[in-house]
Amino acid sequence: MWTLTLRRGARAAVVTAEWYDAFGVVTSGRVQLELRDGEPGPVLGRDAGFWLRGTGVRALRNPGRRTARVRVFTPGAVTRQSTHPVRQPHHEGDDVNSTKDTETVAGPTTGRPSFPHRFRGLIGTGVFATLAAMVTTTVAAALARAAGVDFEIPDGGETIPLSGFTVVTGFFSVVGVVIAVALLRWSARPADRFVWTAVALSALSLVPALISGANAATITALLGLHLVAAAVMIPVLTRSLRTRTN
Numbered sequence: 455m456w457t458l459t460l461r462r463g464a465r466a467a468v469v470t471a472e473w474y475d476a477f478g479v480v481t482s483g484r485v486q487l488e489l490r491d492g493e494p495g496p497v498l499g500r501d502a503g504f505w506l507r508g509t510g511v512r513a514l515r516n517p518g519r520r521t522a523r524v525r526v527f528t529p530g531a532v533t534r535q536s537t538h539p540v541r542q543p544h545h546e547g548d549d550v551n552s553t554k555d556t557e558t559v560a561g562p563t564t565g566r567p568s569f570p571h572r573f574r575g576l577i578g579t580g581v582f583a584t585l586a587a588m589v590t591t592t593v594a595a596a597l598a599r600a601a602g603v604d605f606e607i608p609d610g611g612e613t614i615p616l617s618g619f620t621v622v623t624g625f626f627s628v629v630g631v632v633i634a635v636a637l638l639r640w641s642a643r644p645a646d647r648f649v650w651t652a653v654a655l656s657a658l659s660l661v662p663a664l665i666s667g668a669n670a671a672t673i674t675a676l677l678g679l680h681l682v683a684a685a686v687m688i689p690v691l692t693r694s695l696r697t698r699t700n
Contacts, residue, residue: 458524460485460516467513468506476528479503483522488513572698576638579694580631584624587686591623592616594682598675605675608667623683626659634691638698645695649688656684 458466458478465488480502487495490510497517498504516522595616599605605614633651637644663676 455528456526457481458514458526460514460522460524462519462521463516465513465515468511473506473526475507476526477503477505478524478526481523481525483516483520484518485522485524486515486517487511488515572638573635576635576691576694576698577631580627580634580691583687583690584627584631586690587627587683588620588624590686591679591683592620594679595619595675598678603671603675604669605672606668607672619679623679627683627687630655630687630691634695638695645692648695649692652684652688652691656680656688 460466460483480498480500482500484497484499485502486497487504488511489495490512494515495511514524595605599616606612607614630652634644634648637647637651641647659680660677663673663680666673666676668676
């Protein structure tokens with residue numbers, strides 16, 4: 455068993471020795487079959503299985519933007535002595551990684567970055583995004599105060615200090631990073647799920663400002679600051695999740 459990885463727009467020639475009696479299953483992305491006459495064949499989506507023997511297919515191509523992966527099952531595969539996967543050589547002119555499992559038929563190597571590596575990368579991106587959101591929100595609050603917004607909450611007559619915006623933004627930004635990491639670990643579509651979750655939570659976070667009883671200028675400023683923080687965090691974390699799941 456081995457896994458074929460096709461990057462965006464990549465093409466892999468079908469080599470008879472590798473694909474004879476092999477059965478492929480698309481595990482991510484989309485794969486288009488290229489026929490012998492050069493004409494484009496059908497496009498196969500995730501979980502689609504196919505045989506290539508006797509079909510007149512000369513190559514596999516990735517027509518999409520996401521990396522595509524095909525898990526290939528070879529009935530005649532044998533266990534080898536080496537317990538380490540061996541990187542197969544690239545076919546000339548192809549932009550493709552083919553990884554052969556040399557230990558056992560049941561243990562493929564997918565070529566996907568390990569979870570700890572993706573985990574650290576997402577955390578690092580989240581930290582920088584959190585700092586950026588904290589600075590941006592605090593500066594925006596200072597500008598609003600300079601423009602005459604008092605940020606006074608009637609209940610108790612307290613005025614929100616600039617440091618309060620910094621702390622609250624940092625706390626909820628960290629919560630967003632934790633949610634992103636959890637989705638990367640347990641969700642099959644972490645980027646999409648994160649967008650839905652983050653947008654829903656951002657909408658809920660507007661409620662306290664709306665019912666605070668403050669004057670119109672303060673309420674408007676509070677709503678704007680919530681949206682500023684969301685505008686910094688959500689796109690950055692979503693892009694990072696997409697990068698680590700492609």
